[in-house]
Amino acid sequence: MLGGIWGIxxxxxxxxxxxxxxxMLAPGDQKIPMWLTIVVGIVAAFIGNWLAGVFGVRHTNGIDWIRHAFQVGAAVIGVIAAAGVYAGIKGGQKTS
Incomplete structure (x- = not known):
């Protein structure tokens, strides 16, 4: 049980x-909530791991810098996409 909680x-x-x-690396000002930032980061980790596997660099000797670069790249793209979608959703709501 503790292993599952630790994994989460x-x-x-x-x-x-x-x-x-x-x-930090995405251009402009991203007005997204922290929960969405975390979700984008989690998804970026999985995408980066998948891309590293596709290119055969997921497991290397020492620190897997290339895998981490894929993860960060996916996070930047994800933040840009999330900011655009979130702005569209928030902008589409009418306020009283």
């Missing part, structure tokens, strides 16, 4: 870190 916590922390890095 680790996933959230990695998602937060990748999402924040994606926000």
């Amino acid at each position: 916590i680790t996933t959230i922390v990695v998602g937060l870190i990748l999402g924040v890095i994606g926000r």
Whole structure:
């Protein structure tokens, strides 16, 4: 049970870190909530791992810098996409 909880916590922390890095590197001002930043980061981690596997660089000796570069790249693209979609959804709502 503790392993499952630890895995969830680790996933959230990695998602937060990748999402924040994606926000820092993405051009412009991204007006998305922190929960969406974390979700984008988590998805970016999975996409980056998948891309690294496709290119055969998922597991290397030492630190997997190429895999992390794929993850950060996916986070930047994800933040840009999420900011656009979120702005469209928030902009489409009428306020009283």
